[in-house]
Amino acid sequence: MTQTERRRFLIEYLLNESPRYKNVEIPEDEAGQKSLLRSLMNVREPLPITDEFLRIQDEYLQETNRSHGITDIAELEPVSGFAPSTEFRDRKLNHRNDLYLWRGDITTLRVGAIVNAANSGMTGCWQPCHSCIDNCIHTFAGIQLRKVCADIMQKQGHEEPTGSAKITPAFNLPCNYVLHTVGPIISGPLTQRDCELLASCYTSCLDLAEQNNVQSIAFCCISTGVFHFPADRAAQIAVQTVENWKREHDSGIKVVFNVFSEKDEAIYREILF
Numbered sequence: 001m002t003q004t005e006r007r008r009f010l011i012e013y014l015l016n017e018s019p020r021y022k023n024v025e026i027p028e029d030e031a032g033q034k035s036l037l038r039s040l041m042n043v044r045e046p047l048p049i050t051d052e053f054l055r056i057q058d059e060y061l062q063e064t065n066r067s068h069g070i071t072d073i074a075e076l077e078p079v080s081g082f083a084p085s086t087e088f089r090d091r092k093l094n095h096r097n098d099l100y101l102w103r104g105d106i107t108t109l110r111v112g113a114i115v116n117a118a119n120s121g122m123t124g125c126w127q128p129c130h131s132c133i134d135n136c137i138h139t140f141a142g143i144q145l146r147k148v149c150a151d152i153m154q155k156q157g158h159e160e161p162t163g164s165a166k167i168t169p170a171f172n173l174p175c176n177y178v179l180h181t182v183g184p185i186i187s188g189p190l191t192q193r194d195c196e197l198l199a200s201c202y203t204s205c206l207d208l209a210e211q212n213n214v215q216s217i218a219f220c221c222i223s224t225g226v227f228h229f230p231a232d233r234a235a236q237i238a239v240q241t242v243e244n245w246k247r248e249h250d251s252g253i254k255v256v257f258n259v260f261s262e263k264d265e266a267i268y269r270e271i272l273f
Helices: 003-017 030-043 051-068 133-141 143-156 192-211 231-249 262-272
Strands: 099-103 113-118 165-169 177-182 216-219 254-259
Touching: 003 030, 003 051, 030 133, 051 133, 051 143, 099 231, 099 262, 113 133, 113 192, 133 143, 143 165, 165 192, 177 192, 192 216, 192 231, 231 254, 231 262, 254 262
Parallel strands: 099 254, 113 177, 113 216, 216 254
Antiparallel strands: 165 177
């Protein structure tokens, strides 16, 4: 099957799943079809589905992800030229040799695990074609990811606490795992508790990575989007927490600070270089 044929099959299958979509017309243009398919995936309940659908979806998404361009962590340059603080200078292991700053789409990064800024429901973003990282990760991983997350939450029996994390397979993404963490939501002045919870997001993800023998991890800018955590303070917490964790665990895990905007890249550069 061609990508067009796969896309058409997936759309028709999802439309036929529910009577409420019986009057939806499939656009003729490629962009319209892609938008409709993504929307249908975004709003689909975490229900079982046929092996045939999953096979064709996986073929479609893997080709789609390849077409976006995949960046391997081996291609990245670690933070260099930085004089570490006094407490690190005499240590054999300079932990900043394992830190990276990369601006790009985290769903295209081949790394041990990527971090998803999730909500407390942990089943992804349900708003069709929303641009948040939660939506992008679930879209390009495939509908299996929502099902796995829903199963975890059903077994847990309550919403995911802020500052904690869960690990799942990455399915069709080029990474091996997705670490889902819930950052603090800022609705007023930033508090010390907010900062502690954000730091906990980073340590929870690193703890899970270590437990699962993950050798490299990419962090997005947790809580700085619709959760309104100040970007500069969030970056300071991110770098400090990662450095402290690596020092305490004497860990060589490679850590990528992933940013999407020039503004966030400048903030991290100011801290790291």
